[in-house]
Amino acid sequence: MNTNYEITKSSGEKVKFSMRKLQNSLKKSGADDATINDIIEKVQDELYNGISTKEIYNRAYALLKKRASYLASKYKLKKAIYELGPTGYPFERFISEILKYSGYDTRVSEIIKGFCVPHEIDVVATKNGTSTLIECKFHSEEGRNCNVKVPLYIASRFADVKRHWESKPHDTTLDMGWVVTNTRFTKDALQYGNCSGLYLLSWDYPHHDGLKDRIDRLGLYPITASTLLSNREKQFLLSRDVVLCRDLIDDVFFLDHLGISETRQSNIKKEIKLLCKL
Structure with a gap:
């Protein structure tokens, strides 16, 4: 053929x-x-x-x-991440939830003082007495990658915060800055980001530990991955900060609020359990 x-x-x-x-x-x-x-x-x-x-x-x-709908949910993961848009806020919440399952305490949209000016940081993650500042670069359209301007900008913001952080007493030490994107970094962006000491996380970077790998490994699929929820239902859940499929297993309040029948709820839960390996 x-x-x-x-x-x-x-x-x-x-x-x-x-x-x-x-x-x-x-x-x-x-x-x-x-x-x-x-x-x-x-x-x-x-x-x-x-x-x-x-x-x-x-x-x-x-x-x-x-x-099998749960296999289709896994297959559409990349598209499901795009569907978290059009704003980047649900993506920030999603990254925050992934980090929580890795043992971090997280705060979203935090204002942190810099030496020169204050900065709104997408996610502040704390673990073992160390704080990490994470900036999320979300693209709602395929084919758009993060160029070198992104790590350049983030590195300068991180340096300003670090300068102030180290001049004052804090409960935690400031470890490093992260840049997280749902797409990919250009070659120059990777080169500059790594050279400047940033940690870069994209759809497929680092190799075998990119965003896709982490989601699959932890079973932390976004609510948009479900094949059984309608787009209206997904948007309702996202507006209530429900970003993970597995959040619906133990808390059916929102499914009840949406008027979803017991039969549909049962099918949705079954799909999620198979998808997330619960």
Whole structure:
């Protein structure tokens, strides 16, 4: 079967279709080999020159959802992070929750004094007597990466806060500044960020410990990953600072408030338990 097609990425770049990439993305969702092969065969039948990666994704997602909704939830993780927008606040809450499950005490949108001016810090995380300042760079559209201007700006803010922090007595020491994004860093951004002492966390960086890896490892999927909640229901939950799927397992208050039937609640909980391995 001919798979020698050019596909169009979200950035507009044309690349050769890679069956291996599709296969790997389906494998990471937890789908078995028979399911993966069946989906690949159906997707290949619908390929044409110029098809967008979004169209390929949508087709594979729809086929996977028919097999098992929780696998489709894992498969759509990257898209689910985008759906936390359009503002960056839910993403900040999401990062805060991930850090809590790693043993940090966190505060969101905190005003911290700098030597020159005060700064609003997206997340302040404290653990073992050490504080970390975290800036979140959220993009609601695919194809937009963090360029070198982002770590340049964050490094200068962190230096200003650190200068003031070290001039006054504090309960904790100030460790380092983080930059977290749901997309990727450019080569220059990585080079400058690492050189300046910042910790950089993106969708796939550091290798094997990027945002996707942490979410999968901890089972901390955003509420937007659910295939059984409507967009209206997801937005309602986000507006109430419910950002993690697993938060709905023990607290059904908001599901009741939304008027979701017991049968739907049962199905939603079942999907979440399978997704989060609870």
